[in-house]
Amino acid sequence: MINVTYERRRGELETYFDRTAAQAWARLTSDAPVSRIRATVRAGRDEMRATLLGWLPQDLSGCRLLDAGCGTGAVAVEAARRGAEVVAVDLAGSLLDLARTRIPEALAHRVSFIAGDMLDPTFGHFDHVVAMDSLIHYPAREMVEAIAVLAARTSTSMVVTFAPRTPALSMMHATGRLFPRGDRAPAIEPVGPGQLHRRLDSALGDAGWARQRTRRIASGFYTSQALEMVRR
Template sequence: MQSGTYQERRGEIEAYFDRTAADAWARLTSDAPVSGIRATVRKGRDEMRATLLSWLPADLSGRRILDAGCGPGMLSIEAARRGAEVVAVDLSPTLLDLARQRIPENLAGRVTFVAGDMLSPDFGRFDHVVAMDSLIHYRAEDAARAIAGLVARTERSMVFTFAPRTPALALMHFVGGFFPRSDRAPAIEPVRAARLAELITAQPELSQWRTGRTRRIAVGFYTSQALEVVPQ
């Protein structure tokens, strides 16, 4: 059972991505021209997506993957190209419709797009779970509980991102408040890496798991840190 703060934030995220920002994210995840701010976010997200995919096997044939918070499905499509069976979950039906339009016909049978909560146990078990820039909107305590819940249904690895608490990131978000609302990123919850590791270690479901590789990517107005969790 997730906390009230998780449920409240989930509703805010669904409203933002499904209505307020759907068109902006459609442009951001395409080749369409975007503002200078969004161009840095696009570049950073491309680099982060490549990083997370590089931490998965090159051949994913026979592997089942959960793309938790898949958005327009770019990571799901790449995982399917490697042979994975992908369950791509997002709160936004609008972004999922975009993902269905973009997926190549030869890969459509490998990806199941579902509107809903990424933490639902109804999706079953997975070899790998990927959560790119989807947990960054939740309080650190809620994110740690979410990670524990996802790992409980994972066999091989989970890779995800969090917003690292840094002076530079704090300054960027302060300055970003002066830009037009259409250029602002949705609210995130920065956390120090050591604090997140502490919270993860405290989760009983993660007693047989450990943190692995990590990488911070900072490109203009995009700052996010990848972290891997694997069995002991």
């Protein structure tokens, strides 16, 4: 059961991404020129996306994949290109509208873009889950609870990201408050990797899940850590 903290933060994120920052994110995820700050974020996100996709099978034919927090759909498009049936979910309807315009026509039938909560049980079961920078806004407890909900409906693997708690990242967050509001990322919750790993092992170990690869990506004002979990 997800608690009220998750629900409250979910509402804040919906407001931010669907209204306040919709145009900024549309630009960030395009090839349009951006500020130097946003350019570092774009580069980091591109590298992170490539990492998560690299941990998925090249052939996803016959697989059902959840893109949890899909944004403008870059992960969903690549998964569909590999043959997956993709459920791409995001809180921000405006970003989903943009995603629908960006997907190649030949792949559109493989992707369902849905505005809603990534944890909605009506989406059914999946072979793989990708959650790129969609859980970084929640404290460790709520993050692990969300992953556990997804794990119960996933058969093979989950690749997720979290914001690692480091002195450099904490300093960057404090410095970021000095920049114009339009260049600020939404609030994230840095998590100690050791603490997160212990919580995940405790919550999912008995269910047959094990942590595998992890990789930290730091690019200017973007720092995020990828984590792969597989069902044994």
